[in-house]
Amino acid sequence: MSALWRINLWVCGFFAVVTCACMVLLLHQAMADVERELQSAEAVVQYLSETAERDPVSLQPRLTASLRHVRVRWLAPGEAARVPSEDGMDAWLGRQLFASQRQHPRVLDLQDGRRVSIAVDPRDEIDEVWDSLQQLLSLCALALALSLLTIRWAVRRGMGLLDELLRALQQVCSGQLNVRLRSEGLPEARQLALHFNRMTSTLEQARTDNTRLTQTLLAVQEQERTHLAQTLHDDLGQYLAGIRAQACLLRLVSDQPETLARTVGLLEDHCEHLQQGFRTLVHDLYPVALQHLPMAEAFAMLVGQWQASHGINCQLRVSAHLPALCAGDKAHLYRVLQEALTNIARHADASCVRVRLHYGGTRLRLLVRDNGCGAQPPQRPGVGLHSMFERARCLGGELKIISQPGAGWALALNMPLEAS
Template sequence: MSALWRINLWVCGFFALVTLACMGLLVHQALADVERELQSAEAVVEYLSETAARDPVNLQPRLTQSLRHVRVRWLGPGEAARLPVQDGLDAWLGRLLFAEARHSARVLDLQDGRRVQIAVDPRDEIDEVWDSLQQLLSLCGLALLLSLLTIRWAVRRGMGLLDDLLHALQRVSDGQLKVRLRDEGVPEARQLAAYFNRMTEALAQARTDNTQLTQTLLAVQEQERTHLAQTLHDDLGQYLAGIRAQACLLRLVVDQPDTVERTVRELEHNCEHLQQGFRALVHDLYPVVLQHLPLAEAFALLVEQWRGRQGVDCQLRVSASLPPLSAPDKTHLYRLLQEALTNVARHADASQVRVRLQHCGSHLRLLIRDNGCGAQQPQRPGVGLHSMFERARSLGGELRIISHPGAGWALALSMPLEAS
């Protein structure tokens, strides 16, 4: 059942209850009024009976034909007296309003030989009450009709807006993010259209950003593969080729101790460079240091190596007791700090960097600040910032980046800790 039909049923039920209550009040008031009217009518019947008995000439038909609630009926010779017969709704209403005792009639034999029937007749009162009930029903019916028409008009306007919104959402679910709602109508409709249009604009911008980010990540992936291939071929491959050549040379100079000793030293030198190259390559691919050192010591080693390479004063402060973290969380934190320091080296032009890792209650906070050139916010994030935001999301935390021209950069991460 549609919403309009449910509203119509509720309104009809409400009007039915109100109508029944009004009819009950009307009938209750009619009972009191009828009681007073019948008492007056009985008094009139008593007066007419006494008048007819004393002086029949005063009881003329033209004087009694317009009396309310009293009927004077002249009877012919041999005609029997009878009460007015009522049927249908009039009979039901008469039984409801009038007692049967009130329906008795008086038949008088006048001195001049005429016979007359004088009786209380409730038909006038029944007609009045019935007219009042009809007026009440007509008024309630008209009010109900106007209410239903008004509700239909209002609901149709609202349903039209919902239909437009549903159609627009279906198009959005199909990937058509250029759909927009018309900014017109009542203030609520304009507000809804404004929010919907901002949502679709944000979704379209997010899809554009994701497309660009995906393309950039693919390009970075190809660059990393190219760098890895060049490193293996140009650096490590050359050392392996030299080691192989020197191993072959040893076979030829086994009887020359000096040459053998020099070749062995060169082999040791090449093997050491080869090992260093492999360590650097593995460190770029995965921070192996996290498998052997606690997080605080891994951070200290990373900061020390970065300070040595960049020549920038970088200080690290770590809480005395850090909570235990899972391996993925430690990797995300390590990579986030590594990416932040890389951005400082590339863009900040800073001479001082401060890194702080704090355990505050149920949260772990990482703060990185520099005294570099800064930038005006907002700024379109690049791959590095996107990767940091994604790592913060993976940690279930919130990452905030604040920067002002000449005031440096500030990066703050707050991640919740699982309740133990």
């Protein structure tokens, strides 16, 4: 069932209840009014009866024909006085409003030989009440018709807006994010169009950003693979080739102690460089220290290596007791700090960095702040910032980055922990 039919049913039900209540009130008031009218009519019947008994001539048909609420009927000789039976709505309404005993006529045998029946006649009152009921029903029917037409017009107008919104949503579901609604019509329609257009603009921008980030991630992935291949081929491969050549040379200089000692020394140097290269490569791929060291020591090692590599003073403060985190959370937290330090080295032009890892209650907080040049936060974060926000989301925490020109750069990660 459509919304229009449901509204029509509710309105019809409301009008039916109101009409019934008005009819009950009208009938109740009519009964009180009829009671007073019938008392007056009974007094008139009593007066006419007494007058006719004293002076039959005074009871003339032309005088009694126009009496209201009183019926005077002249009877033929031998005719019995009876209450005429009536059917229909008038009779039913009369039975509801008038007492049945008041409808019994009073028959008089006059001195001049005539017979007359005098009784209370409620038909005028019935007609008045029935006319009032008909007027009430007509007025309610007219009001109901006008209400239904108004509701149909309003709902049709609103349904037109909903149909347009539905078509626009279907286009959005099919991937057409450039659809926009017209900002015209009622204030509600303009507000709906404004928010819908903002939503589609945001979705379109988000899709554009996701496409750009995906392309950037693919490019970074190719750069990492290229760097890994170059490192393995140009650096480690050359050392392996040199070790192989020197190992072959050992066979030829076995009888030359000095040359043999020099060749062995070169082999040791090459092996050491090869080992350092492998360690650097492995550390770039994954921080192995997280698997073997506590989080505080892993952070201290990262800060120490970064400070030695870039020559920037970095102060680290860690709470005495840190909670135990799973390997995934430790890796995310480590990468957030690593990316923050990388951004400082690239863009901040800072001389001092303060890092604090604080645990209190049920929250773990990572704070990173420098004294660099600072800058306005970008409207669209790059891969590094985007990765930090995604890692914060994976941790279930909230990441805030505050940066102002000349006021340095600050990062705050607030991570909730389950109460143990």
